Amino acid sequence: MDFRRQLSAELPVLRRFARALTGDPALADDLVQDCLERAMLKTHLYDPSRPLRAWLFTMLRNLHISGMRRSSRATVVKTVDDLIDGEGSVPPEQENRLAAGSVSEALNRLSSQHREVIVLVGLEEMSYRDVSEILGVPVGTIMSRLSRAREQMRQLLEDRGHTGLRRVK
Amino acid sequence: MTNEHMNEWALHAYADGELSAEQRAEVEALMARDPEAARKVADWKRQRELLKAAFGGVLDEPVPQQLAAALRERTAPSRLSPWLAMVAAMLLLLFGGLGGWFLKGETAPTAVADLGQQALEAHSVFAVEVRHPVEVPGTEKAHLQAWLSKRVGTAFTVPDLSVQGYALLGGRLLSGDEGPAAMLMYEDKSGQRLSVLLTSPGSDIETALKVQESGKLIACTWQDGLLAVAVAGEMGRDPMLVLAKAVYEKLEG
Incomplete structure (x- = not known):
């Protein structure tokens, strides 16, 4: 082709x-x-x-x-106030979209190493082997980064649950 | 602790579809015994769904004009070839007197800078060898090319510099800072030698050309794709630039 x-x-x-x-x-x-x-x-x-x-x-x-x-143009990291203000104005029926929004906010808070691993594996569903080639590090390193990144995501999303998601429920 | 790690990794591999049917059954048995493990896997699956929901919309967006246009253009005229960038820089150097080296766009990785230094050192060591300048003679060019390509990890063509008056003496394998480096040695009729160092630093980038001088020696260095290249010899800047350009074109060719 x-x-x-x-x-x-x-x-x-x-x-x-x-x-x-x-x-x-x-x-x-x-x-x-x-x-x-x-x-x-x-x-x-x-x-x-x-x-x-x-x-x-x-x-x-x-x-x-x-x-x-x-x-040195890093990704924009918003403040917690921005996050909470932003959510407060979202009507409850948009809760799903809100959850999606907060996942990208959570992603922004990860280190770039953790973010790229979780994006490649968790979003793009690349094989560990491909991710290892893309990032130029061994599969073992991918797995430890993935493990830490997912745990951080879980905590971030949970925190958001307390500050944002539950509030609009 | 180690066991815990293994279990944790197995759970990730399970959630990411990396396991065989047999391994999947084992992990499922583990999850049935351990609700915490099952909770983790469910949580990661939820993260994936959230990620897909957050970014899935991009897939359905119409392709922006600029990207469609980028695909239509066969050549990208906005980007100077390293060679043109070097010519431009030489002009600046002649008329403006910029210091020893010049860069465009991408930053020159230190790997490339180091390669220039290595090339200068290797040249000063091996170019003076009368009897053993190389390990494999230029008469065995096919073997030389296959062997060094394999060791460096990136296939390349041994440049033919006969038009420039340089015959291939042969090559040898060196241990460079970035792993194995191939060293090719050439010689002109007057016995003047030229060495070309090739290595594969593991990145796929394009850098500007860089000129380094050390006493009477001069080295030209660049990276194009997977291959980082240094050309070194004892000569003036002008003849070196002609030779570096020839090497660049032959390797690109």
Whole structure:
């Protein structure tokens, strides 16, 4: 299949990955654009025996890291007040959407190492092997990060339950 | 403690569909005995559902114009090739006098900087060897290429620099800071030697070219994709740039 068509097919998932990784829609699409341009320049480096998605994720994640190093433009971390204010105004019937919103807030509070692992495994459902290749660390490291990240997520979501979710019930 | 860890990992692997049917049955038995384990797995599944609910909407969004356009363009003219960036930087250097090295866009990883240093050192050690400058002679080019590609971990083509007047003497394997490094040695008619160091630092990036000088020696370094490259020799800046460009093009080619 034409390489650009393959890229095009991966585009929605690539955008979702970038969005979850950065928490910032504009920054996410900038990264996706850089990644696509890079992918088209580097087609000859792609090993077709490996999943295209993992290759693209690797490039996008590296671009994200070098971008953060360059500009030290970290993801926006909101204050607890913002979170509570934001929720207070949400009507109860939108509780599900609220839970979804709070999960992305919780994600933003994880360290970037924990966030990328949980996004790759928990959202994108990549295999441990692919995640290990994408992040360039052994599977054992992936598993300990995953374990810690999930425990932190649980605590963050629980805290949110006390401050936000229960209040609107 | 170790056992606890193993159990915990098995639970994650179970929740993430990494297990065989047999292993799944074992974990399910464990979960039946241990409500805490079952609660954890249920909790992670809920996290996944929440994540998918939070970001699933992106999948249905129409593709932004800028991304569709990026896919249409075959070449990305916005990005200078490392070589063009270097030419631009050389012009700046001639007219502006910028210090020794120049960068564009991406930061030059220290790996590349170190490779230049290693290339200078390796060149000063091996280029003076009259009888044993290489381990495998250039007459066995196919073997040399296969062997060094395998050890470095990234396949590459041994550049042919005959047009530039340099014949391949051969190559050797060195232990670089970033793992194995291939060293290729060339020689021109006057006996002037040129070495090319290749290594695979484990990242897939593109850097600008960098020039390092040490006494009479000069090294040109860059990374393009998986391969980091340094070209070193004892010569002036101008002939070195011509040779570095040739190596870059042959490797890219």
